[in-house]
Amino acid sequence: MIAEDTVLSDRYRIVSVLGRGGMGRVYEAVDLERDERVAVKVLRTAEPRDLRRFASESKVLAQLDHHAIVRMLGTGQHGDTPYLVMQLVGGRSLADELRDGPLDPDQVRRIGRDVADALAYAHRRDVVHRDVKPGNVLIGEDGSAHLADFGIARLADVTGFTSTGVTMGTAAYLAPEQARGGGVGPPADVYALGLVLLEALTGEKAFSGTPTEAAVARLSRDPAIPDRLDDGWRQLLRRLTARDPQARPSAEDVASLLEQEPSAAALDTVALPPGDGDTTTELPSPTTPQRPGRVRRVLPGLVLTVIAVVAVAVVLWALPPDQTRPQPQEPATTAPAAELPQPLEDSLNRLDQEVSG
Template sequence: MDRNFADPARERLLLDRYRLAERIGIGACAAVFRAEDLRLKRNVAVKIFSPGPTSWESELAILCRLQHPFLVGILDSGSWDDEFEGTRPFLVMEFIDGCDLRTLLARHPGGFTPAKTARLGWALAQGLDAVHSDGVVHRDVKPANILMGGSGLPKLCDFGVSRLHDGAEATIPGVTIGTASYLSPEQALGEPVHASADIYSLGLVLLECLTGAKVFPGSALEASIARLLHDPSIPEWIDTDWRQLLTAMTARGAAQRPTAAECGEALFELQLRQPAHAA
């Protein structure tokens, strides 16, 4: 993978407009670069997919229909014809000058204040409500896919494994898609996945933000099995209202979980109950 996205890609000009700079992320089938938009004189993020079959068309279709302040927006798309590797499609997205939530949590091993967690959760619930209202399931809500900009508010990114509710590829029976530590029980079982799976994952993210510890650590197999055997452990010191919300969000029965809109309302109320200096 590193060979496909090595340093020689730097300074390459895409669409006679986007000059690639340093690589800022890499995954199984794509790499993300910071780039300069020479026309509008601003930084953008360019996600370049590896040659061969990828999910880029699905991701493009989903991003084009999703516009929300708490979702990373798409700006352009195209293809890069490499004489050695073949055609590589790419997406141009807004650049978030900050870090992801995973990195931020590593800097705060004790977790965040309830006020900060409620504000972050409210924003993410708002973004997921827009996603779900447009018939999309993200399927990989986790700290690494939550970008934190200068405003302190998050933007959900990486819709590479997302699917439309009514899409023919919404679920492949018996196949698990997502990140083990944040999977819903139905994802761990390879069962049909709906919007409620994102709510479960968001509940795990918020619990991690409050405690500073991953709820289901260990190997992919250990983490997947753990959520099938027991519910997340919510420490007694967490406020009752928080406990009730997190318990509902991480219910093993998908139908028992609140919607993203309901989570947003509850998290907004939790913000209001916090002292002004507690952020």
């Protein structure tokens, strides 16, 4: 931890700690050259993985100049520890706001419009955020929203998708394709935005339970959208959280739709990207009762469910520990593939023996 009044690079005087997360701490500081307050993100560790992510964030943020994206103002190094200097956004995060309960629909609309506009800007530059969540949405004192922490964003390749087999993001807001560890593109950000808006309107996360339970649930069903919401909101949220990425509107379309209160008529004018329709396969319910004499028919469904649970467990096990315990607003980090946790491996071995026997 850096002490108050420490001056970094003879320019940035540390004032106080704003927050801490998986990568390090964020401080409020004063830029002595410009006489203005800034945010300084200092890496907590010097692990190669963190350094790579830090370098990635610097590269991405340097390209982005948008009113709803937290601006990067500079970089530096304090001893052996690198840091980013960023725009200081007054106010609170959306996560802080939601601790007091759901928000007014018009406020949610304006926040959603700003975040969608920021995502559309990033997507046009082949940047996928991949960690859209309430803790990364900062609400300014004037009510405007700013999208922060592009630390796990990766420049999309020429196909517009990140490489498969690498899962990054916060477990509660992963898109189904992220939970599967598959290719991730702009639609994953749109899905996460849908979950964020739904949570802002209801005050509750869309999928409850442990990270593994929540991730498995999103593979087999859509989030529950309360009937008490206006029809326009319900239809918009269904589109944003469609399990098929091709069935989701673009961030640009979402920003346009949220210029005014969502309506079914406006949604009908939104063209979907070309695709093969909803190709998501329904997973059989693991709680379906097994009838006598139907073992051969039920067993394949059980195996498919177990495979899905294992796949999600591996994905979530590869996330850092702070993503699988209740420590709110910890930024996600990338972890290398890991072996299955021993309890899960033992359970699967027992299941295999029971099925074989």
